[in-house]
Amino acid sequence: MQKPTTPQAQQANQQIIKLVNVNFCYQTSALMQDDEAQGGLCDINLSLNRGECVLVCGESGCGKTTLTRLLNGLIPHFYDGFSNVEKTDDVNASEYLQGQVIVDGKDIPNTQLYELAGTCGSVFQNPRSQFFNVDTTSEIAFGPENLGLPESEIIVRVQDIARQMHIEDLLGRNIFKLSGGQKQKIACASVAALQPKLYVLDEPSSNLDMASVAHLKDQIECWKTQGKTIVVAEHRLHYLRGVCDRVLCMRAGRIVADYSWEEFEAIGSKERTALGLRAFSLDELEALEMTEDVAAPETPASAKHVQAKMLLLNNFIYSYKHSDNALSIPEISLPKGGVIAIIGANGAGKSTFARCLCGLNKHFKGKLTISGYCERRKKLGVNACASCSARGKAAVCRALRESSFANAARRKLCFMVMQDVNHQLFAESVLDEITLGLQSQGKDAEVMANEIEEILSSLHLSHLKDAHPMSLSGGEKQRVAIATALASRREIIVFDEPTSGLDYTHMQRVAQNISQLNELGKTIFVVTHDPELILACCTHALMLQCGLAKDNFALDQVGRHKILEFFKHEAAS
C-alpha cells in the first residue's frame, strides 16, 4: 500500500465522512407521514474525522434522522425523495439528492446498500422491529452471513462479541421473549458483528429505561475506545455526557451550530430548551429544582375539594402463565384527582399494573374502590355507577359513599392512551373516531355534538375533525386518543410511555395536556421513564419494584428530590 505523502491526502485519509452542499427532500405519501420524516436537508456541509464521537441534536423534524439515513445509505437507496429540481420520469434515485456524500471513501449514491454493510453499522429507534431472525444467535450472525464470510469466522465473531458485551446468557434465546433493553443489546451486537468503521445510531435510547440506557452508554464508550467513529442522533442528552466530544445542533434541515461538548453545555438551559433539547444531565435537573424554586405543579382548584377522596386498589395481584407474580400489591391507596407517575425498572410490573387497572387482563380479581364517587356522578346527572344500578335505587346511591369496580366496570371507567397510538385509532375521520361507540349512551344528539365540539377545541383538534386519524402527526394522534377518552367520560386516564422519543417542546405539550385533563378533575396515571415529564406535571408517584409497591409518595419538595435520586440510582446501576 502506498503511504499518503501530501498533507491533503493525509487529511482525506483521516476523514471518514464528507458531505458537501447536500440537499434532500422527502417525497412522502400522505398516509405514511411521521414526525421525523418531515425534515429534509438543506445545504449540509460536514466532515468528520476517524474516531470522532458526534451527537446530532435538534427538535423533531429538524432533519437529524434524515442525516443518519444519508450516512447509512438508506437515502437514496431505500427512501425516495426529490430535490428542488423538477422530477421527471427518467431520473434515477441518486438524482433526487444533490451534493456529495462520501463515507469512508465511498460515494454513497453510487454504492449499493450491501456494499456499505461492512462500513456503516446502524442501530435504530425501535427495538421491536430491527431484528430479522427469531432467535438471538442467528440474529448476531445474520450480517456476516449476508456478506458470505466463512462459517468458522462467523462463529468466532459471535462468541467474541457475546463475551465483549457480556451477553453470553442471551445467546440462543427467542428474541420475542426479551425485554426492550435486551433487544437493543442484541441489535448493537448484531451491528458490531459486521465490524463497521462507522456506527450510526438513530435515537437508540427512546424506548429504554434508565438502566438499559446506561448499558447503551457503556456500549458506545466501548466502540469509542476501539477507535470507531460514532454518530448519534438523540433527544435525550444526559447519557451521552462524557461520551460525545462534538455536538451538531440542527434546525429546519440545517446545521446551525457545531460545538464541543463543553461549549455545548455552556449554552445554558434557556437556550437548550429553545433548541428543543432535553436536559444535559440529571444533575442539571436537580440544579434547576434548587435554584429556580420551581413550584410543584399546583393542585388544581377542582382537585382540592376532592383531595380527601382516595382511590383504593385492592388485591392487585396478577401473574402471567409460567412465571412468578408480575404484580403483587394487596392494597394501596392513591389520591383521586392526582397525576400519578408509575415508575420502576423494566419488568417491575408497570405495564401489568396499567393493564390490570384498565381491566384488560382476564381472570384478574383486583378491585378499585373510589370513595365519594356516587355523589359526584349524581350531581353530573349521569347514569348511576354499576354497583348502584345493580341495587336499582338512586336513594341507596346517595347514601353510598364508596363504590368499587371489578374488571368489566373498570374498562368503562378507565382509558389507556397506548404507547403506540396507532393501535387505538379505528375510524375514518377524527370526528367519527370520537363518536365511535358513544351512540349507546342514548344522549341527546345536540348536547353530545356541542360537548364534542368543546372537547375538540380544548385539545386544538377542531381544524382536523375531518382528517383521517392515520394522516396526523404522532402528537395529534395522541390528542385524538385523549379526546375519545373525554367524550366517553372516563374518570381515570392512563398514559403508557407518552413521551418516549419526544423532544423537549413535544414533551412539554404532552405535560400540558395532562395538566389540562387533571384540571377537569380526571385522575391520571403516567407510566414513564422520563424524569422531566414527571417533574413537569405529576403530583404523586408510585414506585414499583419486582411487582411490589416499593414506595408511594406525594411529589412535594422531598418527593421530587426522591424521584431524581431514583433515576440517578437507576442510571448508575
Next chain:
Amino acid sequence: MTKEIFSENSEGGLRLDPRTKLLMLVVISVVLTTGGYGQMMTLARPLLAVMPIVLLACSRRYSAAVICSLTFALAYFAEIFLLQFVGGLLNFILLACVGILVRFMPCIVMAYFLVSTTTVSDFMAAMRKMHVSEKIAIPLSVMFRFFPTVRDEYAAIGDAMRMRGISFAGGKPLKMLEYRVVPMMMCSLKIGEELSCAALTRGLGAPIKRTNINNIGFHAQDYVSILLCAISIVAYVQWVLVS
C-alpha cells in the same frame, strides 16, 4: 461446547430438518384431505394423524399434544362408531364436524409444529439446499418473522377495542373487521419498513453466496419420518389406483 450453542435447538427436544418437516406437511395435507378409506389407507390415516402429535410431544409442547390427541381420538372414534347410530340432520352435522376435524386438524397441527420449531435461519438454509430462488425464499422467511409480530399487534388492537367498548355485539361484523384490520395493516406496514431498513443496512440482498451457520442435515429421526411418509404415499397411490 461451541458447537452446542450453534447447532442445538434452544428449546430442546427433537430436531428435524426443515425439509423433512415440509415434506411431512405436504404428505399429510394431500393424503388426509384427498384420500379415502380402504386397504392400506386404514392404516396410513391414523399413522399420519398421530405423527404431528408425537412430534409436538417430542418438542416438549405437552399440553398442546394432549389436547390435540384427545380431540383427534374423539373425532376418529365418532367417525367410525357413532355415525352409524345417528340419522337425519344430526348425522349430517356430525359428519361435517368430524370430517373437518379428522381431515384438517393433523395438517394444522403439522403446520403449527413447522412454524413454531423452525428458526428463520434454519428455514433459509433449507431453502438454499433445495435451490429455491432468493426471490421466493426471502419473502417466505419474512413471513416466519412476521407471525409473532402480527399476533402481538392483533392482541394490542383487541385490547384497544375492548377498552372502547367496540365488540361484535354491535351487530356490524363488516365494520368490526375493518376496525381490526386497518390499524393492523398500518402497524405492519410501519414495522415492515423498519425491518427492511435494519435488514438492508446489514447486507441482506447482496449478490454473494450467503453463508449459513446453522448446520441442517438429515439424521436418524429424519430418515424414520421420511420412511413413514413414503409408506403413506404408497398406500395413497394404491388407493387412488384401486378406486
